[in-house]
Every structure is written in structure tokens, then in C-alpha cells.
Amino acid sequence: MTRNLFARTRTRALSVAAAAVLAASLTACNGSSSSDASSERDAEVVNSAPAADGSIDELNWGVPFGEPPSVDPAAGGDSSANLIKANVCEPLLRLNDDYTISPALAESWEYSDDNLTLTFTIRQDVKFSDGTPMTVEDVRYSLARNLEPELASTWASSVYGNVKSVTAEGDDKVVVNFTAPDSLFVKAMSITAGLVSEKAYVEKAGTSYGTASGGLMCTGPYAIASWQSGSGMTLTANPHYWDEKFTPHAKTVNLKFITEASSLVQGLESGSLDGSYDVPPGSIASLRKTGSVYQGPSPQMLQIYPSAGAMDDVKLRQAVNLLIDRTAVAEQIYHGTAEPMYTFTPKLLWGDGADTLQAALDKLDKPEKVDLDEAKKLIESMDNPPTELTMAIIAGHEQMRLTSALLQESLKKVGIALTIKPIQPAENVAYFTDPAARKGVDLIMNTGWSAVPDYLFYARRVVVPEGRFNLLGYENPTVTDLVEKSAQTFDEPERAETFAEAEATFTPEVPLMPVANPREVSFVREGLGGLTTSFAYVYHPSLATIGATK
Structure with a gap:
């Protein structure tokens, strides 16, 4: 359906001059005028693509917001950093593609009657990508790390502001005590604020943890094999991964850091990239010629x-x-x-x-x-x-x-x-x-x-x-x-x-x-599928489910 916004009269709306500015800009960047720009308003909005049914050796994936300075779970970051964290590390709870929450590294959780104590029961069958078993001390340390003033965690006030203490009890319990009830905290354990790292590795890496020189050590479906500063990152499947639902379909994922929309579209159209999230909406029509474009809630x-x-x-x-x-x-x-x-x-x-x-x-x-x-x-x-x-x-x-x-x-x-x-x-x-x-x-x-x-x-x-x-x-x-x-x-x-x-x-x-x-707009080339199409991809093992389709 073709829609020309500027063919309609709107009281106090866009000026003729502004319309001309926009029309010229759209023509320059998309190769088409505003009058023939295809509207996607009525497109189906889905949480995920049809499931993949086969494995692949390699996936080349665009990262359109460029190289993150750090992927430390405590550091801030945009979609680039979060995509990496979500596929290398895991939180206590899983944010699903439909924005519901389910167990992950924590099997269950329970608040006290006064909502001042939250107890997590931790899984016992999880290993870090180096083969080391995850313990409740790793979990306690990862959460409590956000309380350290010298770390200046991005979550210190927004998520952990009401946290009084984080303690480990026995072999399978981590207890969070609050100074005041906080209804948001448990939901925050489904994002990067709840990611778990290996304590010994973090302490050894020190301030380099999460950087190109320090890397990450987590429990996710992938591990960082190499980080090529300025160009990209290579992830390899974690041989110790525990969750069958997110067992990686691709043995290797090559992430390409990109900062220009035109470069991203060119890579997707040429086939040098197999797919990407955050695809420019103006490229949807051309990309449909070489693969599948999805729109998801965001x-x-x-x-x-x-x-x-x-x-x-x-x-x-x-x-x-x-x-x-x-x-x-x-x-x-x-x-x-x-x-x-x-x-x-x-x-x-x-x-x-x-x-x-x-x-x-x-x-x-x-x-x-x-x-x-x-x-x-x-x-x-x-x-x-x-x-x-x-x-x-x-x-x-x-x-x-x-x-x-x-x-x-x-x-x-x-x-x-x-x-x-x-x-x-x-x-x-x-x-x-x-x-x-x-x-x-x-x-x-x-x-x-x-x-x-x-x-x-x-x-x-x-x-x-x-x-x-x-x-x-x-x-x-x-x-x-x-x-x-x-x-x-x-x-x-x-x-x-x-x-x-x-x-x-x-x-x-x-x-x-x-x-x-x-909406979240994503693309995969012909022959691939299985990707999460909602914006949950930034906190969810979204690369692990991408694989071959018949």
C-alpha cells in the first residue's frame, strides 16, 4: 500500500517547506520519493520468526550501533553491548520474546510477606563457558558487585537503590534484603542487571573485565573467542551450555560493528551479512528480495x-x-x-x-x-x-x-x-x-x-x-x-x-x-530463520536460535 502523507491537508501540520525538506531527504537516502514510500503500518507484528530446523557453521551478523566500549554487565550500553551480553551471559530470570518472564539461572523466587526479602533458588546444573560449575557465591558476587561505589554500576541506583544486602544461604539460595519494598527489582533480574559472571575470573581481570582485553566469563550459549577492536567480534558455541531450548544452531557467530545505515543495508543486500536487528525501515522493500524482514513489538x-x-x-x-x-x-x-x-x-x-x-x-x-x-x-x-x-x-x-x-x-x-x-x-x-x-x-x-x-x-x-x-x-x-x-x-x-x-x-x-x-525491524537472508523478532532480543539469547530452514 502506497501512502503519501503530504498529499493530505492537516490543520497546523507540516509546513510546505518542511515537507519539501523531508521529501528530498527521503529521495536521497532511499532512492525513492516520499510519494512512493511503501507504508508498513499494516504489516504483521510478531515476537519470533518460524523456528530453525538445522545447524549452520557460521553466522555473519550486523551490529548497527557500532563497537561497545565495554560489555561488563555493570556498564551501561546500547543495543550493540546488550546483544553481546545477552548471548554470552545469562540473568537469573529469562525475558521471553513475548515480554513475559520465566526461570533461567534461578529456578524460582519468593518474596517475604513484608516484601523486604526476596529469595532465589539457584540451578545446580550450570557451568561457565570455561567448564567451571556456577555456585551461589558467583551469583551473590555478581549481584552485590552492583553495590560497589568504585564500580559505578549503571544499575546502582535504578535497580539496586533499595537493596540493603545480598547473601548466599546454603548451596542453592541467594537472598536479597531491601530497605524498602521494590516491585521492579525482580523484573530487573531478567535483564543485564541480573547477569551472572564467574567471580574468580572477574577478580583476576579487574578493571579490564568486559573490555577487548579482559573479555567475559559467563554461562550463556556463546563465549567470546576474539574481539577485533574497530571491526568486530567472534563468538563460539559454549560446549558446556545447559538450556536445550537455546542450544546454539550456529557454531560460530561473526559480529560486524557498523555505524552507518547505508553500510548495513549494503552488507545485507550483498550477502556479506546474513542478518541484523534494527534495520532501517526505508530498506524493507529492497531487502525482501533477498530474505525475510520481520517487525516485532518494541x-x-x-x-x-x-x-x-x-x-x-x-x-x-x-x-x-x-x-x-x-x-x-x-x-x-x-x-x-x-x-x-x-x-x-x-x-x-x-x-x-x-x-x-x-x-x-x-x-x-x-x-x-x-x-x-x-x-x-x-x-x-x-x-x-x-x-x-x-x-x-x-x-x-x-x-x-x-x-x-x-x-x-x-x-x-x-x-x-x-x-x-x-x-x-x-x-x-x-x-x-x-x-x-x-x-x-x-x-x-x-x-x-x-x-x-x-x-x-x-x-x-x-x-x-x-x-x-x-x-x-x-x-x-x-x-x-x-x-x-x-x-x-x-x-x-x-x-x-x-x-x-x-x-x-x-x-x-x-x-x-x-x-x-x-517497532523492531529485523532481517535474515533466505534459508535462515528462528530469530527473536521482538525487542527482547537485547536481553535474550537471540543469536542462539538462528539457524537453517528448509
Whole structure:
């Protein structure tokens, strides 16, 4: 189905000039005009591809966000780092392709009546890839490591902030004690925050653990055989792997670090790459000629983070928020593979709170169309409105480039010049951890997601003062109290209602500007299948299930 967004008339919508900018950009990067860009809005959305039924010697896989600086489970990272961690290491619990949670290294878990103690029963038949049996001490050490101040774990406050202690009991129990109830913690044990490493190996590697020189030692279906800095990484099947469901189909996986969308598409079309996650939506039609393209559910968000400085003024944040054409982004830039977003709680994560959170979303005042008039009024009412702003985007990310061009055009119409600053993927993490790295930058466009499979987790990292993604320094005591109350509540209806109250307060204050919720788009060449197609691939042994199909 061909859809031309710009053939329709929309009140206060995309300007003619902005439409021309976007149409020209799409033609340049895709070889087709916006009028014949194929929409994928009605494509089937699935959690996994048909299962593989045969093994292969080698799999060549694209890693489109480049080389990670570290794959230490305690370190932050984007999709590149998490893909590697998810296939080399394992957490206590498994995040399945449908975003449910099941046992993994922990066979079971139980909270105490007061929700201040959580006990995990640990599997006894697991070995690390070097053949060493995994013990409860390895598990205890791996979790407790996140509490060490000198390590500065990315999970220290967001996941382990309420953890008082982690202890081992007997041969099969690990006990976590909390200072306050935390309904998110057990879900966090299904992601990298719950990964288990071999204690002796980590202690010997020291600060090099997780780097090209130190490697990893875990229990996953693969092990790192070599790391070629600047180009790629080779994984080999773990001969000691325990879970038959994820026994590797490929004996060797060659990961290729890629930072340009065009290079990724070229590799997939030529056959030098067998597949990849995070495929550019504009390449779907051409890639279907050589293999299978899948769309899966995802909690990803294209979003704009305001940074402290000029964006401290809520009127400016509200004005910029009104100038984002979310419909154009979802339908045209993402070719129908995304939904407009007005709050940063993706529907995939709503779970049992879906009815409450949908009702709350319906009540929000959503900027469904660009409103130049209201944006002008807000800016004119400011004491000292800026005449220029700077926004960082990831170099080589076409959706960010095109979306920033649209916003640039709209801001120009209200008297603000937007400078767009491309940054390399390797610089991206620093922009969220080091204020000096983002000096002189007012806005940061990025694709993010809720690491923990729950609607509360990401919001907590943005709207609570110490949140990692609170680059603005946003603080509202009422919001903080409601969010923390929700986190300590285990009854889902009450929990969702409390969060909805917080959301109604912080959304108008624009601590973050959600733009779109893209689906996960993946590709495998003809003759291969079995891949996880939902975004669970970043925390799930997704490479192990890829193999030959008849």
C-alpha cells in the first residue's frame, strides 16, 4: 500500500517547506520519493520468526550501533553491548520474546510477606563457558558487585537503590534484603542487571573485565573467542551450555560493528551479512528480495532529552514539544513502522495496568499536530527567549537526521535557529553520564527504551531527581512521591493508578519529549530463520536460535 502523507491537508501540520525538506531527504537516502514510500503500518507484528530446523557453521551478523566500549554487565550500553551480553551471559530470570518472564539461572523466587526479602533458588546444573560449575557465591558476587561505589554500576541506583544486602544461604539460595519494598527489582533480574559472571575470573581481570582485553566469563550459549577492536567480534558455541531450548544452531557467530545505515543495508543486500536487528525501515522493500524482514513489538522510543540550561524554562520545552510532527515521523520517516508517542510509557510494558494507563493517556492533552501559533505565544511570553539551540543526534541514524530536519524547519518559523550536531555512537553513552560531554548542547535526540520490562522503570529514571536520564535536573516533589509510592506497591491496580496520577502531573512539564515508538525491524537472508523478532532480543539469547530452514 502506497501512502503519501503530504498529499493530505492537516490543520497546523507540516509546513510546505518542511515537507519539501523531508521529501528530498527521503529521495536521497532511499532512492525513492516520499510519494512512493511503501507504508508498513499494516504489516504483521510478531515476537519470533518460524523456528530453525538445522545447524549452520557460521553466522555473519550486523551490529548497527557500532563497537561497545565495554560489555561488563555493570556498564551501561546500547543495543550493540546488550546483544553481546545477552548471548554470552545469562540473568537469573529469562525475558521471553513475548515480554513475559520465566526461570533461567534461578529456578524460582519468593518474596517475604513484608516484601523486604526476596529469595532465589539457584540451578545446580550450570557451568561457565570455561567448564567451571556456577555456585551461589558467583551469583551473590555478581549481584552485590552492583553495590560497589568504585564500580559505578549503571544499575546502582535504578535497580539496586533499595537493596540493603545480598547473601548466599546454603548451596542453592541467594537472598536479597531491601530497605524498602521494590516491585521492579525482580523484573530487573531478567535483564543485564541480573547477569551472572564467574567471580574468580572477574577478580583476576579487574578493571579490564568486559573490555577487548579482559573479555567475559559467563554461562550463556556463546563465549567470546576474539574481539577485533574497530571491526568486530567472534563468538563460539559454549560446549558446556545447559538450556536445550537455546542450544546454539550456529557454531560460530561473526559480529560486524557498523555505524552507518547505508553500510548495513549494503552488507545485507550483498550477502556479506546474513542478518541484523534494527534495520532501517526505508530498506524493507529492497531487502525482501533477498530474505525475510520481520517487525516485532518494541518498547523503543525516539525521543528528545532537554538538557539543563536554556531548556530549564518550561515554556520553551512546551513550545518545542508542540513543534514535533509525530505523525509525519511515524508514517513517513519510519514508513509506517512506528506509532506517535505522547508519553514515555510504551504500551508493550503496560501489562496488567493496561486499562488504567490507557484511560490516563486518553485524558492527557496530546500535541497530535504541530501548533505554530501556540508555540509562538509561549516563546513570546518568555522573559529571555533564545534565538538559537543546539541538538545532538547520532551520526548515520537516518530517522534522527530526518526528524531533526523537520524540527529545525518548525523552529525557524518561530524565530529559533536549530544547529544539528551529529555525534558518533561511541560518544553517545558519555552524553548521558558526563555533563561536560554535553556542554553547549540543549537537546539530545536519541532512541531509548525501558530496560526493565515495566512501565514505571523508565519514567523513574527521567522524572526522579537522581534519575540517570534526568539531564534537565527536573524535580517535582509530588511526582517523586507518587513514583516512589508506585514502585513500592505490589497490587497492580493500585500501582497503575498511582503512576497515572504522577504522569498527569509531569507530562505537561515536559521533562522529556517522546516522539515515536518504533517497532523492531529485523532481517535474515533466505534459508535462515528462528530469530527473536521482538525487542527482547537485547536481553535474550537471540543469536542462539538462528539457524537453517528448509
